[in-house]
Amino acid sequence: SEIVHEDVKMSSDGESDPASSSDDVQSPVRVRLRNKKISTEDINKRLSLPADIRLPDDYLEKFNLIGPALFEQPISRRLRRVSLSEIGFGKLETYIKLDKLGEGTYATVYKGRSKLTENLVALKEIRLEHEEGAPCTAIREVSLLKDLKHANIVTLHDIIHTQKSLTLVFEYLDKDLKQYLDDCGNTIHVHNVKLFLFQLLRGLSYCHRRKVLHRDLKPQNLLINERGELKLADFGLARAKSIPTKTYSNEVVTLWYRPPDILLGSTDYSTHIDMWGVGCIFYEMATGRPLFPGSTVEEELHFIFKLLGTPTEQSWPGISSNEEFVTCNYPQYRAERLSNHTPRLSSEGVELLSKFLQFEGKKRISADESMNHCYFSNLGNRVRSLPDSKFKHNL
Template sequence: MDVVEKANAQRQKKWAKVGKVGEGMYAVVYRGREVETGRQVAVKKIKVGQLKDGLDMSAIREVKFLRELKHQNIIELLDVYSSKTNLNLVLEFLDSDLEMVIKDRTLVFLPADIKSWMAMTFRGLEFCHRNWILHRDLKPNNLLISSTGLLKIADFGLARDFADPGYKMTCQVITRWYRPPELLFGCRYYSSAVDIWSVGCIFAELMLRTPYLPGESDMDQLKTIFRALGTPTEEDWVGHTKLPDYVPVGQFPKTPLRDLFTAASADALNLLSKCLTYEPRKRISARDALHHAYFFALPNPSHPSKLPKCTTSAQLASKPLDDVDGNSEAKAAPSNRLKRKLTGPDQGGRSIARKLDFTKQSVGSPGSVF
């Protein structure tokens, strides 16, 4: 046994798999623990898939980017080891994901809660984009929640760097309901704006408690987007009719966001509209989003520890088996868990003595949380 094999064997002995919690086409996720300390971890075993020199490309991407990205709103890669023909990623263990929280109809969301989840999402994404990394599969299922309420971006299997603006990329990324129209029209040259559209869809889903743009096919996805936001004109989106897969989808009038998001603040709707702008170059950046008036207006965002959460300790075990690769379509069935108790006279969103002074720090600073 050579030095590399010995080191790998020693790393493998550090971690014990406790039980399977999910399985997809290319990966199996196990609940695990660190042998020496007993700390809970998640072990993602990458199966043999699309090989390049013996490794699955999604595994190569995930290891590469998670090693580069160290941030409190991005899942932490603890270790990597191989076993037989598989690559095992040891990740920090997180209790649930935002999709499960959204589906739990027994939980009540305050405006301050939504603001907190959005702030943490934008912070993690700003750090990715600052380091020239696109996630390319943002959705509630890939926003994991820790036991302390911290939101962390996970599943970097479709991520890639975008430092070279002239480099051609695939448009077959991002789960359909969160995919921007430029990718649906076959755009092969794009940047961080594709992730921002996904965050806009997540923002809308948090307010509606149901997916905002659930298309059944790529063509239906475009129709769903245009029905919601109006068919873009050349003035709205210069050059979109020249994209490779452009086809006329139909003429739909623009409906004010206020008609659907009746309880949202003006600042919330303004930020949402800036995330769901058709012209990618006019879409707000993650950094500018963090400095948007929405995050400085009352109510201040909830502290992560005060956010509504699923109460069972086995949330990960209830994750759909086909979701561990991060590429399944979202599902809309609610779960049934303990109702979050509200105190005080105003259960609609303003009281509950847990406001934080969000304005005393730089929200664009990835190093701070609240």
Template sequence: MLLKYTPEEIQKMQRVGAYDRVDKIGEGTYGVVYKAKDIRNQKNVALKRIRLESETEGIPSTAMREISLLRDLKHHSIVELFDVIVSENSIYMVFEYLDMDLKKMLDRHKSSFTPMLVKSYMHQMLDAIAYCHMNRILHRDLKPQNLLIDREGHIKLADFGLARSVNLPIRIYTHEVVTLWYRAPEILLGTKFYCVGVDTWSLGCIFAEMILKRPLFPGDSEIDQLFKIFQQMGTPDETKWPGVSHLSDYKKSFPYWEAQPLPNEMQHDLYAHTLFCELMHYDPTRRLAPKSAMMHPYFDNEEAISEQQKLRVIFDYVCELMKLKLRKLFAIANILKLL
């Protein structure tokens, strides 16, 4: 058996009826995510249903990985796994419910991203990743869709389906990790060895996206992604990045670009600018570790989000919920007209 549970846990897992599905909120390769209500305490939860296609295939490796890691990871900025429920042809993972992911907020509520909120979110993300790295876990898929937020200004790391434990010495890992826009250049260039720097690079990209309110490197293929990085940061060479010419997908024929100044929005705050640069070194060994980044001068004046900011975030959420309800009402009205 791949997972071991106590008799008490097995009994607990059989209670799928304890959760009443409210709405479908997401769908992925291995299953569907619902907003649900725990009928025992009336609290909202996120219910991820993963279909077991056949007895021979068993539980998908991504689900196995996520369950095994989240059973051990307990941190205030990492989404909590409450329960695992096994039925005849499905496995359900019950998570704490948060209102929205960072991508949706970036798409719909750009005005909410004040410098103070960006600073708070960034500090919480660094804290979560520092905790993962302290426990020798790489997330490997950091992107706005995998960062969940609530209306109190909290942001939590989710979706550990591609995460894995790392052992020393560093082993060879698969290259097919991290969504393209947030993928570190060493992965794009075919490195056989990588470690915590891949998460650090992704965090830097997300940091820039919150400031710019748009993706920093929105490539549409691996080579386009590389060239977008090169065009901004300059084409890497042995001076900038010792060993880069030995990576399997590095080509001497790559076009040469000089590094360009960062967009104007990232130059207004000197400390934000320097933090970004320290997270985004070409050489992975030079990237600032998340724990060290939390002590960067950018956070010297870091304070809890003010009540005014909280109210603003709440107001945005209420407006969004009202819009969704109105859309549903209009849809129902249109259906009734057709009857």
């Protein structure tokens, strides 16, 4: 079936989109409104709300009492925020908690339902410790996601701040890639492997163009709905990359998907930190098993070198002066053929995989570049020119 994903233009904290505050004062909608009752559609349009929203009954009545005054002037951010709050955004009672989906170090995720749209949502409840305030990872996630609007990135619908918790309201997706793999007996159809990889690259390319690195790519952070749309989630570790000279902590990416330069202590990240993880996920989708399932940094590097060959000064300039590398004294492995490990991948697929799995970050293929690789040629050209808010494909 052909898939169309419409992106809702709703800013979760009630900030107005530029478009909604710069309407021509004499717009026909406003002139018309002087002589007729205000409808739900008028309000939805004015406040950039999702089309399926159910406004409280008294809200419409109140609007018609005030008359079309609101529609006569450009809407201010404050007025929009007040309006959204009256409708029920930013309030815990607007959402019904259903099942608990999972628990992390600082957050619990619930499946829920929005009383405004009757749609399912995911409620990520972040506990606020009094002495600490909001965890920086939560603040980072909120500020980044507010600006990322893309069909292959999970949508943040609402933010609820109470004294005890910060709740992020996301669109609900049925499962993550890890569950998807489990459910299909670790054998994803090769065409779906290609579709999922392309969508992952599309979402990443959008982030990377905005200088946002995800830094924690793994199957558990890739969500999939029943229409086969894949979306990047969990931006708690993501960073907006500002100045290239800035160094970050090297304790970020989950071990199995962490690139060798980061494992060996590099703190000079760029967008290529995510591309190694893409390679590991691509392999896992194609074979049904993780590529480098190490339990310690040393073991992780051991697995990497065993498959790709122990690096030398020729294959990785500067490696012989890396203290951690020298201390571990790895055996001299010769590189194995990737194709021997990935029988279900075409030669183009193997070639693309090897472009992700480069020791040096700067040698890895970018998300943007990889979308034009010949491995994807049978998806057609239209898929590359889709607007950010849509993803059409055949599953």
